[in-house]
Amino acid sequence: xxxxxxxxxxxxxxxxxxxxxxxxxxxxxxxxxxxxxxxxxxxxxxxxxxxxxxxxxxxxxxxxxxxxxxxxxxxxxxxxxxxxxxxxxxxxxxxxxxxxxxxxxxxxxxxxxxxxxxxxxxxxxxxxxxxxxxxxxxxxxxxxxxxxxxxxxxxxxxxxxxxxxxxxxxxxxxxxxxxxxxxxxxxxxxxxxxxxxxxxxxxxxxxxxxxxxxxxxxxxxxxxxxxxxxxxxxxxxxxxxxxxxxxxxxxxxxxxxxxxxxxxxxxxxxxxxxxxxx
Numbered sequence: 198x199x200x201x202x203x204x205x206x207x208x209x210x211x212x213x214x215x216x217x218x219x220x221x222x223x224x225x226x227x228x229x230x231x232x233x234x235x236x237x238x239x240x241x242x243x244x245x246x247x248x249x250x251x252x253x254x255x256x257x258x259x260x261x262x263x264x265x266x267x268x269x270x271x272x273x274x275x276x277x278x279x280x281x282x283x284x285x286x287x288x289x290x291x292x293x294x295x296x297x298x299x300x301x302x303x304x305x306x307x308x309x310x311x312x313x314x315x316x317x318x319x320x321x322x323x324x325x326x327x328x329x330x331x332x333x334x335x336x337x338x339x340x341x342x343x344x345x346x347x348x349x350x351x352x353x354x355x356x357x358x359x360x361x362x363x364x365x366x367x368x369x370x371x372x373x374x375x376x377x378x379x380x381x382x383x384x385x386x387x388x389x390x391x392x393x394x395x396x397x398x399x400x401x402x403x404x405x406x407x408x409x410x411x412x413x414x415x416x417x418x419x420x421x422x423x424x425x426x427x428x429x430x431x432x433x434x435x436x437x438x439x440x441x442x443x444x445x446x447x448x449x450x451x452x453x454x455x456x457x458x459x460x461x462x463x464x465x466x467x468x469x470x471x472x473x474x475x
Contacts, residue, residue, distance in 0.1 A: 198229065198230050198231050200221060200225065203217070203221060203224060203225075203230050203231065204217050204221075206231055206234060207220065207234065208413075210234060210264065210265065211264045211449065212261060212264060212265075213414055213415050213416055213417050214415050214417075215257070215415075215416065215417040215420075216257055216260070216261050216264075216417045219247060219254050219257055219258070219261070220233055220243065220247075220261065222247060223242075223243035223246050223247055224243060227239070234265060237267045240262070240265065240267055241267075241284050241285070244258050244262070244284065244285040245284075245285060245302065248285050248300055249312070249314075249354070252287075252298065252314050255285065255287055255300065256418045256419065256440075257417050257418045257419065258285060259283070259285075259286065259334070259418075260417065260418045260441060260442050260443075262283065263441075263442075263443055264442070264443070268283060269281060269283060270283070274336075275336060275337070275367060276333070276336075276339055276365055276367075277363060277365075278361060278362065278363040278365070279309060279341060279343075279361050279362050279363075279365070280304065280306070280309075280361045282301050282304075282309070282331060283301065284301050284302070284303070284304065285300050285301060285302075286300065286301050286331060286333075287299070287300055287331065287332075288300065288301055288311055288329055288330070288331050289329065289330045289331070290311075290313070290317065290327060290328075290329055290357070291327075291328040291329065291330055292317055292318075292319050292321075292327075293319055294317075294318050294319045295318060296330075297313060297314075297315035297316070297317050297318075298313075298314045298315045299311040299312055299313040299314055299315070299357070300312055300314065302351075302356065304361075306361075307360060307361060308346065308358050308359065308360055308361065309358070309359050309360075309361060310356055310357070310358050311356065311357040311358075311359065312351065312354045312355075312356055313354060313355045313356070313357060314354070316355060317355070321345065321348060321357070322345070322348075323345055323346065323347050323348075324344060324345065325344070325345045326342055326343070326344050326345075327342065327343060327344075327345055327357075327359065328340065328341075328342045329341055329342070329343070329359075334440065334441045334452070337367050337368055338367070338368040339365050339366065339367050339368075340365070340366045340368070341362055341364060341365050341366070342364075343359045343360050343362050344359075344360070345357060345358070345359060346358045346359060346360060375400045375401060375402040375405075375406075375407075376400060376401055376402065376469075376470045377399070377400050378398050378399060378400055378401045378406075379397060379398075379399065380397065380398040380401075380426045380427070380428070381395070381397060381398075381426065381427075382395070382396050382397060382398045382408060382424055382425065382426040383395055383396075383424075383425045383426070384396060384408065384410075384422050384423060384424040384425070385422065385423055386416055386420060386421070386422060386423075387421040387422060387423050387436060388421075394410060394412040394414070395410065395412060396408050396409055396410030396411075396412065397409050397410070398424075398426050399450070401466060402466070403455075403458070403463045403466050403467060404454060404455055405437060405440075405452065405453050405454040405455050406424070406435075406437070406453050406455075407450060407451070407452055407453070408422075408424065408450070408451050408453060409448045409449065409450040409451075410448060410449055411447055411448045411449075414442075414449050414451075416439065417439070417442070418439050418440065418441060418442060419438065419439060420438070420439045421436060421437070421438055421439075421456065422436070422437055422438075422439060422451075422453060423435075423436050424436075424437065424453065428465050428466065428469040429469060431465050433462050433465060433466070434462070435455050435457065435458045435462060436455070436456050436457035436458075437453035437454055437455045437456055437457075438453065438454055438456055439451050439452070439453055440452045440453065440454050
């Protein structure tokens with residue numbers, strides 16, 4: 198399978214150009230590049246190699262994993278144990294001298310192995326009680342503490358081996374309540390000549406919204422969008438960043454956090470939320 202065929206196959210699965218470029222970096226070196234779409238083990242190996250090279254694409258890799266249905270636990274279900282954390286998910290070590298980013302490298306029935314992308318600026322040794330934090334899009338923030346089993350080196354990366362635990366503290370991440378909606382919307386990639394697309398705002402808050410569309414979407418997590426809709430005939434135009442993407446049947450749904458919203462628009466959303474019949 199060449200690159201053109203790979204991109205055609207990927208788009209049929211709901212992936213967009215930017216996501217396929219990320220995957221092709223690894224898949225293009227394989228005898229059967231299409232295996233990353235169908236074999237979880239192959240996909241995870243590619244995720245590791247890509248994430249280690251460029252941490253900026255980790256959020257997009259998580260979005261790709263959802264689209265390919267390789268998640269072990271859907272993001273709308275809460276974690277019951279650290280065993281349910283997805284491979285390559287970012288995990289933050291909260292140290293005495295700062296916070297350090299790592300990713301879940303491997304796991305088995307007893308232990309997690311974390312590859313630290315940031316080298317801790319403090320001594321870490323067997324027996325230390327360490328605090329970790331993870332954020333799950335659409336779920337919340339989890340905090341847990343465990344005793345370090347041991348460390349090792351894998352090339353340039355420090356690997357922390359910690360036991361699995363079910364002692365998790367969960368904090369709701371959403372800054373503002375969201376309200377269900379059914380609003381026709383138009384949107385486009387910011388500062389782009391791409392055509393205007395149509396969709397539906399399915400929930401909204403003063404901090405962001407959820408937009409679903411059946412239009413082909415050639416963008417990914419991190420893309421800035423301009424969105425236009427009306428609340429009780431009052432025009433609202435906002436600029437936001439795509440934080441997550443998911444496939445629901447024949448439509449794509451994106452979670453957008455606002456980057457630019459005026460005081461007038463924010464007040465209109467607040468007033469609309471108080472109406473008994475929206």
